[in-house]
Amino acid sequence: MTKPSIFRTFISAMLFAGIGISFFYSCTNEEDELQLEKFNPSAIVFGCKPAPTDQYLAYQQMNPGLEELKAAKAYVMLCTPAVGNQGSEGSCTSWGTTYSGLTISRGCLMVYSQEFVYNTLKTCSDCSCGLYVADALNLLKSSGTCSYNLMPSVTGCGIKPNDQQRAEAVTYKINNWYTLGITVNNIKAKLNSGQPVIVAGPVNNDYMNLANGAVLGTFNGTNLGYHCYIIVGYDDAKNAFKFMNSWGTGWASGGFGWINYNNLSAWVKEAYWIDGSRSFVSWQSYNFPGSYIRHMNSRGRIDANISPIDDKNWTMVPGLAGTGVSFQSKNYPNKFLRHRNGEIWMDANDGSQLFRADATFIQVAGLADGSKVSFKSYNFSNNYIRHRNSLLYSEPVNNDLGRRDATFGY
Numbered sequence: 001m002t003k004p005s006i007f008r009t010f011i012s013a014m015l016f017a018g019i020g021i022s023f024f025y026s027c028t029n030e031e032d033e034l035q036l037e038k039f040n041p042s043a044i045v046f047g048c049k050p051a052p053t054d055q056y057l058a059y060q061q062m063n064p065g066l067e068e069l070k071a072a073k074a075y076v077m078l079c080t081p082a083v084g085n086q087g088s089e090g091s092c093t094s095w096g097t098t099y100s101g102l103t104i105s106r107g108c109l110m111v112y113s114q115e116f117v118y119n120t121l122k123t124c125s126d127c128s129c130g131l132y133v134a135d136a137l138n139l140l141k142s143s144g145t146c147s148y149n150l151m152p153s154v155t156g157c158g159i160k161p162n163d164q165q166r167a168e169a170v171t172y173k174i175n176n177w178y179t180l181g182i183t184v185n186n187i188k189a190k191l192n193s194g195q196p197v198i199v200a201g202p203v204n205n206d207y208m209n210l211a212n213g214a215v216l217g218t219f220n221g222t223n224l225g226y227h228c229y230i231i232v233g234y235d236d237a238k239n240a241f242k243f244m245n246s247w248g249t250g251w252a253s254g255g256f257g258w259i260n261y262n263n264l265s266a267w268v269k270e271a272y273w274i275d276g277s278r279s280f281v282s283w284q285s286y287n288f289p290g291s292y293i294r295h296m297n298s299r300g301r302i303d304a305n306i307s308p309i310d311d312k313n314w315t316m317v318p319g320l321a322g323t324g325v326s327f328q329s330k331n332y333p334n335k336f337l338r339h340r341n342g343e344i345w346m347d348a349n350d351g352s353q354l355f356r357a358d359a360t361f362i363q364v365a366g367l368a369d370g371s372k373v374s375f376k377s378y379n380f381s382n383n384y385i386r387h388r389n390s391l392l393y394s395e396p397v398n399n400d401l402g403r404r405d406a407t408f409g410y
Contacts, residue, residue: 037085037250041208044247046225047090047130048200051270059134062178062273064189072188077233077242078196079108083255085248089157093131094118095246096198096228097274098145102174104196104232105276110318111148112172115155116165127157133200133228133272137177140274144173163365167373170410171281171316171325171363180271184261187241188234190273197231199243200270207267210252215240216259219266232256280313280330285387286372286407293337293385293392293408295329300337300344300385300392319360320349321378326359337385339377339394344385361385367403374406 051059081103086095094114102112117136120143122129139145146168151161161169180186180197187197202223207216215238233242240258249255259267283293291302294312306312313330320326320336327337335346338359349355357379366372367384377383383394386406397406 037248039247039250043088044208045086045088045090045128045130046203046227047086047092047128048096048226048228049093049130049132050200050226051132051134055134056179056270059179060176061181063181063186064193068189068193069185072185072192074236075234076188076191078104078191078194080104080232080244081108081111083244083249084114084153084246086246089118089127090122090130091115091118091127091157092246093133093136093200093228094121096200096230097133097136097272098140099148099246100230100232100244101196101198101272101274102140102145102172102276104230105194105274107194112145113148113151113165114145115153115157116145116151116161116169119155119157119160122157130226133198133270137174137272137274140174141176142173144169144171146172163370164363166371167365168325168363170373173281174274175277176275178273178275180273182265182268182271184264187231187264187271191231191234195273195276198228198272198274199231199268200226200228201268203227207257210257212253214252214258216257216267217263219263231259281316281410282312283314283373283408283410285405286366286368286409287404288387291390293327295332295335295337295346298335298346300346301390302387302392303390319362319378320356321360322356324360324362324378325375326361337392339380339383339385342383342394344392344394366407366409367397368400368407372407372409374403374408 084095084099086092091114094117098112098117099114117139121131121135121139146165150168151165190197203225204219204221204223229243229245231241231243239261243257245251245255245257285291285302290304292306292312294303294306310331315328316325317328329335329346335348336359337344337346360378361375362378364374364376367374375385377394382396384397384406385392386395386397386402397403
């Protein structure tokens, strides 16, 4: 189990045992925050496996272009989720890549579950084993991760994701990931463009015992282990990068630290960034393989041999009603699938509360096959998207045929 995490309210910050964090705050004033967690260095398990040099060099690297480099400002701080605490889990890699990395790369619109990634990939029977950064990023690309609310830290490391969590995860897959040349200018340029930089490297006593407001300089002493964390900003006046850790708010500057530009290479041995744009998803009918959810003349339907091909490609975005998911058309990005009078149509978002509700669906394990997916209406909770005579409807499902018609794969 993880150590306690911190919730902030509009009055004060309050501590709830064993519960993770699910909302955001500005990252510009952490050093002024009250330190409500006590940092316990003896409880830390270093959970990042160093990438073999030949493998790391073989990963696709993509550095900023000249225009990105020229555009860098003197001060940048990205949005962040609230500081979390990996506790005695060797899960820093999933915190750095997923809870922090994916969340920030998508503008802090929702928090993503690090526990989904760690529990899927870990190979030991307890919570002590670590992960390679590339393995975590490859999982985000191939399978995605679910929301933090659906699989929070209190899940514990011994429980594999269930059908509902896996079904939601596919809608949040990343498009790709890359390594980044470890230079001050490269990292500043990525941050300036809104992208955090996931890093991994050695940790010593100076890192473990970093004081509030202090900056890491020369690496001295014994290497205590290898750790993954995320760079979220920089300040030229301080000559340093700001990074977010996963050791709770009692560590360093409310859970954040600083690295001097001049000593970057001593602390950072691997650097990655995420192409946070969502990969497009095509939903295939469970009982009519080869037929996919598509739009034609604005009507939702299933067909095979679809032309143009992008009629069946959807970006699965956080639900417009504030929960679940919404189907955003690839070739008409201002339009979404929604139900209207029991039928599924693709309409332009008019910004109304009714449209947001009609265009939001709760993704659940497939009604006919738990390894697949079904989509339940947000505002008509007994209705599901199902096909009938090739057209899509939002209807109650109460028999085997309906369950098959309402089940989709990817």
